[in-house]
Amino acid sequence: MNMDVARYVVTHFRVVWQLINQSRRLRRWISKWAINSAISRGPMRPHPLSLMSDYTSWDSLTDRSYTGRHIPPRAQIGLPPVSDVADLFEYLPDGWRESKRSSLLFSYFAQWFTDGFLRTDRMNPRRNTSNHEVDLSPLYGLNRQQTNLLRTGAGGLLASQFIKGEEYPPFLFDCGNLKKKYVGLDMLVPNWLPQDQRSYLFAMGGDRSNVQIGYTMFNVLFLREHNRICLDLAQENPKWDDERLFQTARNVLIVTLLKLVVEEYINHIQGSHFKLTVDPTSFTNEPWYRTNWMTVEFNLLYRWHSLTPPEIQYGGQPKPVKETMFNNALIVNRGLGDLFHEASSQPAGEIGLHNTSPFLVQKAEIPSIKQARGAGLDSYNAYREMCQLPRVTRFDQITKDEDVQCELSKLYRGDVNKVEFYPGLFAEDQGFNSVLPELMGRMVAFDAFSQALTNPLMSARVFNESTFSPAGMETIKTTESISQILHRNVPNANTNYRVSLTRLDQ
């Protein structure tokens, strides 16, 4: 079916779709079709090339520490200065644009979730520190050594502390010094960070887990859920040792997250009336079921810096985003329930050009533009073609925004084929009712689905009660929203917090 037609159909006829969503079987069947269809728009793994070299070698086909790429490189000639491209991301005089659909919580979730597998090596942009899987590394660390630093060694539990009746990870510092046992976590701590903020940093799996309160909030929530699952499993399986409880809780938590990613996060992004659902073992004969390997294009298209507003509402007061970075006191002082509620009740920024906070233009957009060029990425048009979209021949086919058309034309000297991948992605208009522009939406779909659904925990012989235990399987089956997880992991279970990736007025 033509994708435009399909898109139209799923974003209209709400009543029909509501009926279809009621039928478990129909919903599964359509989901499978839709997912297969979305993935088929992109190139299949294994990719012939990685960033290791511009030709295929045994090393390039097997060494996943080099980031993958979808299509071959091209020479980076005749391009405008990086700073001119960066100007495309700067706010205009009339300020920033709110997302019409997404709450700030969506932005928090996206950053936390993707930081688990989109991980450029800071020492070498051609390489990565990714495990290439959704394995909850922000919570558990990148390897067994790090994981062990975070465990109590009893009952499968992750180490934690209680503050004002709520559970948090242990502190990373003690009297101003990094605790020796946490050196191996290799956590990011900026030099400029004042003493009082240091003392509130948590010891967690992801090196950037303290970077901003949104990231930390999700890590704290999932730590609580991990420990809750452990208690649940221990009750059911009193003979299990620490190791088995820990590992089984992790199995359950990863699959719960994957379920939320499709059923809450992706459904929010695509914004159709039909709600995708996951039938974990239904994908057996798919040509895309191949070893995961993060690509540089997937990594770059996920630079949703424009989601971050310049200020966020904290306790009803505006606070510059910078003040919410490495600042866990903001979480501890108010507790997780209030913070999730407030983040769900304010808008994120819209994903697009001219909507990135000035400090992120410097810290994030400019490095992204440079990284794309360093990887020798082909043009925006080449990627449209790769995704089976028509190449554009005029600037007004990229966006209806005449000012942006004019800017792009000036920047690329009137040659639409010169438009680069990275700014091109963000220049497009949002699809109808979608959070993402067209090309970005397609590319996210095939990379994200083909990664998430090939998780080994979702495979035919693994997705069963032997892997999760009956109690764990029950958790997976009955968990359908972040809201549920939040409400069972806060002290005032009866308070009705708003927890949603979608804005209130949607």
Added chain:
Amino acid sequence: MNMDVARYVVTHFRVVWQLINQSRRLRRWISKWAINSAISRGPMRPHPLSLMSDYTSWDSLTDRSYTGRHIPPRAQIGLPPVSDVADLFEYLPDGWRESKRSSLLFSYFAQWFTDGFLRTDRMNPRRNTSNHEVDLSPLYGLNRQQTNLLRTGAGGLLASQFIKGEEYPPFLFDCGNLKKKYVGLDMLVPNWLPQDQRSYLFAMGGDRSNVQIGYTMFNVLFLREHNRICLDLAQENPKWDDERLFQTARNVLIVTLLKLVVEEYINHIQGSHFKLTVDPTSFTNEPWYRTNWMTVEFNLLYRWHSLTPPEIQYGGQPKPVKETMFNNALIVNRGLGDLFHEASSQPAGEIGLHNTSPFLVQKAEIPSIKQARGAGLDSYNAYREMCQLPRVTRFDQITKDEDVQCELSKLYRGDVNKVEFYPGLFAEDQGFNSVLPELMGRMVAFDAFSQALTNPLMSARVFNESTFSPAGMETIKTTESISQILHRNVPNANTNYRVSLTRLDQ
């Protein structure tokens, strides 16, 4: 189709099959069906368990340094002493049995080929040192560091020397001392090895590459072919640097090997009139196309120690096998052509019980029996069931050999369900015209095909001239036998050597 019927059909009606073998299209189509059918008899990856633990964890699903397993363990209770099981492998008073079909070269090839990926960690039998792929590690080493030690750094060539006009790897020792630059190869050199034999050891990729002349012969042959391909590629691509020539030659050589494995080696093993062929990119929607992971069962079933006769014919004279170990002077003195010819002109042993050389019973069968028990393998009957074969209920269903029936019955106290996997595998009779017993044949088929055909070099977007260059693609297309490779890599190209995995009288 019932497998017995299929087996009957492909081992009879020779004339019909000869006609079918002529049709490229028909041969490809039947091959695809036959391969899919063979693989479908076994359990699909990802396997829920590895030897890491008896339950599924994220670590066990992702850490391939722990060997995989097909089915869960069982308690090892009520089993006979290891030495009694080992007696099943000892020669009977009437001596050893020749293979009816296989030449000694088959035994050489099998050992060399499988040592590249069936690699138990000597320090820990639950782990392995395998890359889990057919990557020609016996020639190139297990990792980039080792590979670099073996290269000249020019023209893509592997380091070599010429002796009597023939090309060999460099020597590992110099004046009785291991050359410093080769320490990283970690090659096996027995303490007892006399000085004159040490001086002939070659520096090669596989740690066991000098173990026996057969292994070394194949390594030498493939080294010559690698360097020949490099010269070929350099002529076609005069601007390519050392690295690209090396990597492309390796790409070509791995795929050439894979082609020989299916079209020469597996066709020999199965012994049907229909000749399987490889259509590399034809497997796109197969449920078995999953990340490779060597299993302990695959590792153990490949212990074809009984292929090795007690003596081999060398220069027309019988020589105990032990004298052909770590003894490369035997190769250098006569050259590769003569040795391949002689190995192709004498029989291997038959794969089965009571046919292993006494020193290999001690050195190889006993450790194998212990390894199977250490891994807690389930019974022979459980593995028959796994392969969709009927469980046996009487000992005479395992083998027609009444003496072996009697021995097994005595050993396992009349309980056929107690028969262990490892001796059970070897106790079965050979299938009609096949080199292997029934259960072993099935298990080899699904593990070997699903490993070989998922090699990344054979995948849809990789198997093309960009990866191999036109000249390399031509080499792949036109190489159909080990014999061809031998004849283009010996000085007397006009001598017609016999090079065959099959005995002369077949």
